[in-house]
């Protein structure tokens with residue numbers, strides 16, 4: 073606004089001067105009325121303009137006074153520098169926060185406040201941003217005059233004139249040291265264990281991810297060690313919680329003592345620690361673990377009394393075990409449990425192969441559970457015949473898995489995954505129910521057969537086996553209990569013979585028949601024979617198959633037949649593959665048999681047709697006629 077005012081002033085002055093000049097030259101000259109009016113009007117306008125100018129000047133002065141007050145009284149520090157960053161002014165808050173007097177800093181650069189805490193690239197990055205944006209803000213660690221480190225939140229602006237030429241930098245900052253301290257305290261609470269000061273589970277997770285990245289860069293192995301104290305409860309019991317705490321603190325100190333400062337000792341539970349150790353080579357690991365075990369187990373004094381504790385350590389090595397962070401920790405934990413199982417005070421390396429097997433097992437078990445739900449299991453039936461009179465006395469029900477992709481699977485492709493799993497009982501019970509349902513269907517067609525089912529030792533040894541069998545039988549009331557036979561594997565070690573005997577006695581009372589399968593192949597054949605209330609002995613197919621060529625096997629078969637006879641038990645041979653086997657069995661006094669020579673296992677629907685066709689098998693039927701004079705006869709099976 074200065075410029076138009078000046079122009080007006082100049083013009084008025086010029087016109088006034090011109091009038092004065094004219095007046096001097098012609099003193100009698102008069103202004104015309106029109107000129108006078110115009111001049112008066114212009115003078116009025118000029119007066120208004122001058123008043124406005126005055127008001128504006130006063131406003132500017134007020135603003136300047138206010139700015140000076142703000143600068144003076146602002147609680148935040150303000151520092152103004154010239155374009156070369158020499159300080160040209162600072163406010164009192166600057167002096168209060170930094171401890172420097174104004175005169176001490178004028179002409180200096182802000183570098184006099186700098187600390188090394190911000191990292192080497194901090195200032196470079198700050199200036200780059202400031203040059204590009206004329207603005208920067210962030211947190212900075214600086215040093216006060218007395219040497220104390222403090223944190224400030226700083227905003228810097230570049231001030232330019234109307235032509236864009238840099239005039240000053242203005243920095244405004246507040247002291248955030250107490251907020252930073254609070255933040256650090258919160259960080260400590262969130263990331264460190266209060267008792268030992270060691271990183272907690274949360275910080276450990278970060279450290280593990282960093283260690284994995286470091287190992288990838290350096291191509292050096294990383295050991296993840298899961299350490300759990302042995303018998304720590306007893307220390308708490310003997311010395312109280314405080315004594316236990318003392319031990320935990322001391323253990324942390326000792327672990328640190330064995331490791332380097334870059335390694336991590338984290339406490340992730342009551343008496344559980346995890347150690348992250350960068351190794352040069354994996355072979356270092358055993359010696360390191362020994363040192364850790366020794367350090368933990370050195371005696372210490374608690375409340376003046378000696379205390380000795382040990383630890384179990386599970387270890388997995390990255391990248392040999394190329395898993396993610398969570399899985400690595402789980403693997404180390406698993407290995408630690410194995411160290412505990414093996415007697416504690418030792419370390420155990422994670423076994424990758426074993427783990428893969430376990431995973432495969434878990435996957436198979438899941439698939440089997442699904443197969444049961446989707447009713448993908450089926451029973452095949454292998455006939456058992458009486459060679460003496462040619463009758464079909466029963467069938468052995470054998471499970472198959474009608475796999476949607478892999479086709480029909482035999483039991484050896486999947487049954488091993490059931491061991492020790494709850495599915496063992498579920499599938500075992502399905503087999504019994506399915507066999508009884510099939511019995512019912514055959515009975516409706518006029519077929520009278522005994523169906524035998526195989527029972528696993530784990531299933532049999534469940535407390536409620538007989539009670540649940542009773543319910544299963546009740547669910548199929550048209551099938552008499554004595555049409556069901558349970559085959560117990562003699563070769564599978566029964567861990568509790570007394571329990572097996574009790575359960576089988578209860579089954580017997582229900583009317584169910586019992587057979588001892590694979591007889592002669594286990595370690596305790598005679599013990600089982602004597603202890604278990606069985607009705608039938610099934611001679612294992614290995615003896616039957618070889619008895620023609622092997623006199624010893626023949627003698628064993630003969631011996632088992634006599635044993636059964638002496639104790640009034642039935643005997644059946646499995647694995648009968650040829651007529652010659654049948655003929656010899658009859659000669660040895662075994663008339664019941666089962667095997668590929670007679671029939672392979674078949675679907676239920678095929679059985680009636682097979683029975684009709686069996687009646688035409690003259691060669692087999694002739695065996696009975698030829699040996700009709702003999703007292704006994706039986707046979708053998710195969711799966």
Ligand SMILES: Nc1nc2c(ncn2[C@@H]2O[C@H](COP(=O)(O)OP(=O)(O)OP(=O)(O)O)[C@@H](O)[C@H]2O)c(=O)[nH]1
Nearest residue numbers: 300301302303304305306308313314316317342343
């Ligand atoms: N003193 C103390 N005890 C704790 C703390 N946190 C958990 N505990 C106790 O630590 C024990 C840990 O249990 P376990 O590891 O099963 O006990 P343990 O006797 O070492 O058993 P094993 O590991 O099988 O040898 C429990 O008794 C917890 O009550 C703690 O901060 N201080």
